[in-house]
Amino acid sequence: MAKGILPNKIDPAVSALIKSLEKRLSYMESRWMRSEQRIESLLKKIDVLETECRRLQSRVRELNSENKDLKKQLKKAQSSLDSANKQLAYFRKDKFGQKSEKNIVEDDENLAQAAERDADDEDRTTDEVKRNRGQQPGSKGHGRSQQAQFASEEIVLDLKNSFCPDCSKPYTCLPGTDDSTISELESHLYQLKYFRKRYATNCKCGGRKIITAPAPPRLYPRTNIGNNLWVHLCVWKFLHGVPTNRMLKDLSLRGLNISAGTITGGFSKINEMITGLYQAIENHCRGESFWNADETGWRVFSENDGKRNRKKWWVWVIAGYEAIAYILSQSRGSAVPNEFLAGSSGTLMSDRFSSYKSLPEAIQNAWCWVHVRRDFLRVYEGMPKHKAWAKDWLLDFSKLFSLHHALNKLSKTGAGLSRAWAATSSEISSHMEYIKSKCKEQMNKVSSPEQKTILKSLKTHWDGLSLFLAHREIPLENNRAERLLRPCVISRKNSYGSGVEWAGQMNIKLFSLFQTWLTNGLDPQALLLDYFNECSLTPGIPPPSIEKFLPWSMSPERKSEFALPDNYTRPA
Numbered sequence: 001m002a003k004g005i006l007p008n009k010i011d012p013a014v015s016a017l018i019k020s021l022e023k024r025l026s027y028m029e030s031r032w033m034r035s036e037q038r039i040e041s042l043l044k045k046i047d048v049l050e051t052e053c054r055r056l057q058s059r060v061r062e063l064n065s066e067n068k069d070l071k072k073q074l075k076k077a078q079s080s081l082d083s084a085n086k087q088l089a090y091f092r093k094d095k096f097g098q099k100s101e102k103n104i105v106e107d108d109e110n111l112a113q114a115a116e117r118d119a120d121d122e123d124r125t126t127d128e129v130k131r132n133r134g135q136q137p138g139s140k141g142h143g144r145s146q147q148a149q150f151a152s153e154e155i156v157l158d159l160k161n162s163f164c165p166d167c168s169k170p171y172t173c174l175p176g177t178d179d180s181t182i183s184e185l186e187s188h189l190y191q192l193k194y195f196r197k198r199y200a201t202n203c204k205c206g207g208r209k210i211i212t213a214p215a216p217p218r219l220y221p222r223t224n225i226g227n228n229l230w231v232h233l234c235v236w237k238f239l240h241g242v243p244t245n246r247m248l249k250d251l252s253l254r255g256l257n258i259s260a261g262t263i264t265g266g267f268s269k270i271n272e273m274i275t276g277l278y279q280a281i282e283n284h285c286r287g288e289s290f291w292n293a294d295e296t297g298w299r300v301f302s303e304n305d306g307k308r309n310r311k312k313w314w315v316w317v318i319a320g321y322e323a324i325a326y327i328l329s330q331s332r333g334s335a336v337p338n339e340f341l342a343g344s345s346g347t348l349m350s351d352r353f354s355s356y357k358s359l360p361e362a363i364q365n366a367w368c369w370v371h372v373r374r375d376f377l378r379v380y381e382g383m384p385k386h387k388a389w390a391k392d393w394l395l396d397f398s399k400l401f402s403l404h405h406a407l408n409k410l411s412k413t414g415a416g417l418s419r420a421w422a423a424t425s426s427e428i429s430s431h432m433e434y435i436k437s438k439c440k441e442q443m444n445k446v447s448s449p450e451q452k453t454i455l456k457s458l459k460t461h462w463d464g465l466s467l468f469l470a471h472r473e474i475p476l477e478n479n480r481a482e483r484l485l486r487p488c489v490i491s492r493k494n495s496y497g498s499g500v501e502w503a504g505q506m507n508i509k510l511f512s513l514f515q516t517w518l519t520n521g522l523d524p525q526a527l528l529l530d531y532f533n534e535c536s537l538t539p540g541i542p543p544p545s546i547e548k549f550l551p552w553s554m555s556p557e558r559k560s561e562f563a564l565p566d567n568y569t570r571p572a
Contacts, residue, residue, distance in 0.1 A: 082385075082448070082450055085382045089378065156177075189254045194216045196213040198212045218539045219273075219532055219539065220266070220273075223266060223269075227529060227533055231528050231529045231532060233247055233263065234270065234510060238487075238506075238507060239510075240490075241487060241490035241495075242494065245260065264499075268502060268503075271502055271506035273535050273541075273542045274531075274542075277509075277513055277546055278508075278509040278512055278513065280550055281323045281512050281516050282323075282340075282512075284320070284322065284323040284550070285318060286343070288320030288322065288323065288346065289345065289346035290346050290347050291320050291347075292318075292348075292349045292350075292484070293319070293356065294317055294350065294351060294482055295315065295317070295336075295353075295355075296489055296492075297312060297492070298314060298492060298498070298504060299496055300498050300499075300501055300504050301496075301498070301499050301500075302499075302501065312330075313329065313330050313504065314330070314331065315327070315485070316328075316329065316337070317481055317484050318337070318348075319484055319515075319519075322519070322552055324484060324515045326488070326507075326509075326511045327340060328501075328505055336355070337356060338360065341359060341363055344363065345363070346362075348364070349366045349475065349478050350365065350367070350481075351478055352367050352371055364467060365464040365467075366465075367464035369397065370476070370477040370478065370479065371478070372458060373394065375458075376394055379450060380394060383450065386448060389446075389451065396431075396434075396435055399431060400432070400435070404476050406424050407472070425472075432469060439459055439462075484515055487515070518571050520552075521570060522554075522562045522564065523564050531549050
C-alpha cells in the first residue's frame with residue numbers, strides 16, 4: 001500500500017477504540033475545563049483570603065499596638081491607684097490615726113506577733129489583741145511633776161467639834177498634821193485711778209499759770225489700757241494663739257468692755273514699737289552658723305476696691321541656736337531664704353523643698369532624715385504589695401536614729417572621745433555606707449515607679465543627708481523648725497490669718513520675740529512687761545537702747561532675774 005493512503009475499510013476494533021478514545025478525550029477536556037474553572041475560582045478565593053489575611057495581619061498589628069497602649073495605661077492606672085491609696089492612707093492617719101510616727105513598724109510587728117500567739121484562741125477578739133491607749137499596766141511612771149516655787153498660803157483645818165458626840169469627852173490632840181497641797185489660780189481685774197494735783201503760781205516769775213502733776217505712764221498717748229493688760233493680750237494672742245474676740249469676751253465676763261477697734265489700734269502702735277527688737281533678732285540670726293528652716297501657709301484678708309480678698313501668704317521660720325526669726329512673705333520661692341541668708345555662712349537644715357536648693361555658695365544644705373523616712377512610711381502604710389520592702393528600709397532608718405541618739409547621749413555625758421563614742425561613730429559610718437550601697441543596688445531592681453522615685457530622691461540628696469558624718473553637731477531631723485511653726489499654725493487655725501498686712505507683720509515680730517526669749521530660757525511675759533514699762537517713759541516711742549532685752553547682750557544678773565521656772569519646757 002502506497003504511503004499516505006488510508007485503507008478503504010477500518011478495522012471495527014480500531015474504530016471502536018478510536019471512538020472510545022474520542023469519548024475519553026471529550027471527557028478529559030470537560031474535566032480540564034471544570035478544573036480550569038475550579039482553579040480560577042480557587043485563585044479568586046486565594047486572592048480574597050490573601051486580602052483577608054492582610055487585613056487580619058493589619059488588625060493584629062493594631063491590636064498589638066492597642067494592647068501595648070492598654071498595658072501602659074493599666075500600668076499608669078495602677079501607679080495612680082497605688083499613689084491614691086498611699087495618699088488615702090496618709091489622710092486617714094492625718095485625720096483619724098495617731099499623729100506620732102514613732103515606732104509604727106515595731107508596734108505593727110508586736111501586733112502581728114500577738115495575733116499569731118492568739119490565733120488558736122477563738123474566744124479572744126481582735127480588740128483584745130490591740131494595745132490599749134494610755135500608760136500600760138506594769139510600766140514605770142514618771143512620778144510627780146516638779147513644781148516651781150511660788151507664793152503659798154498656809155491654812156490650818158480643824159474639827160468643828162473636837163469631842164465625842166456621845167459623852168462629850170474631848171479628844172487628845174496629836175502632834176503633827178496630815179498635810180496636803182492644792183494649787184489655785186486667782187486673777188482679778190482692777191483699775192488705777194490717778195488724781196493729778198494742780199497748783200497755781202503765786203509769783204510773777206513766769207506769769208500766773210496752773211501746774212499739774214506729771215501724767216501717769218502709758219504705753220502710748222491717750223490709751224486707757226495699762227501695760228500689764230497689754231502684755232496679757234499679747235501673750236495670749238501671739239504665744240498661746242487665743243483670738244482677740246475670745247479675750248474680749250473673757251474681759252467682758254469680768255466687767256471690762258473694750259471694743260475690738262481699741263485693741264486693733266493699740267496693736268498697730270505696738271507693732272511699730274517692737275520693730276527694732278525684731279530687726280536685732282534678724283541680724284543676730286543671720287550671723288549664726290547653723291539654722292533650721294521651714295514654712296507654712298498664712299492668710300491676709302486685705303481690702304481691695306471695697307472687696308475683701310483672701311490672699312495666700314507664707315510664714316517662714318529660720319532658727320539659729322540663739323535667735324529665731326519669722327518672715328512673712330507672699331512668695332514661697334527661693335528668693336526668701338536667699339535674701340535673708342545673703343552674706344551668711346553656715347549650714348541650713350531643711351526638708352528638701354526646692355526653695356532651699358539654690359542658696360548662696362557659703363551655705364551648705366543638710367537634709368532631714370525624717371522626711372526621707374516619711375517617703376518609705378507612706379509606701380508601708382498605703383501600698384500593701386510593697387509593704388515588706390518599705391518595712392526593711394524603715395528598720396534600717398530606725399537603726400540609724402538609734403545609733404545617732406546613742407552618740408548624742410555619749411557626747412552630752414562628756415564621753416565624746418571615749419572608746420564607746422568611737423565605736424558608735426564607726427558603726428554609724430558603716431551603716432550609712434550600707435544604706436548607700438543598698439540604694440544603688442535596688443535602683444535597677446525595683447519595678448514600681450513609686451519605689452524608683454523614692455530611691456532616686458535618696459540618691460540625689462545623699463550629700464546633704466550624710467553631711468552630719470563630717471559635722472557631728474548637725475541633727476538628723478528638722479523637727480525643731482516644725483515645732484517652732486506650731487504657734488503659727490495654732491494661731492492660723494484659731495484666727496484664720498490676719499486682716500491686713502501690718503497685722504501679719506506684727507504676728508511674725510512677736511513670734512520671733514517670744515520664741516527667741518523662750519529658747520534662751522527667758523520669761524517672755526516678764527520681759528515684754530519690762531520693755532513696755534521702758535516704752536512708757538516716752539509714750540509711743542521705743543527706748544533708745546534695746547541691748548538689755550536681747551539674750552546675747554544681757555548681763556548674767558538680768559538673765560537670772562528673767563529666767564524661766566526650772567520646770568518650764570523650752571520650745572524646740
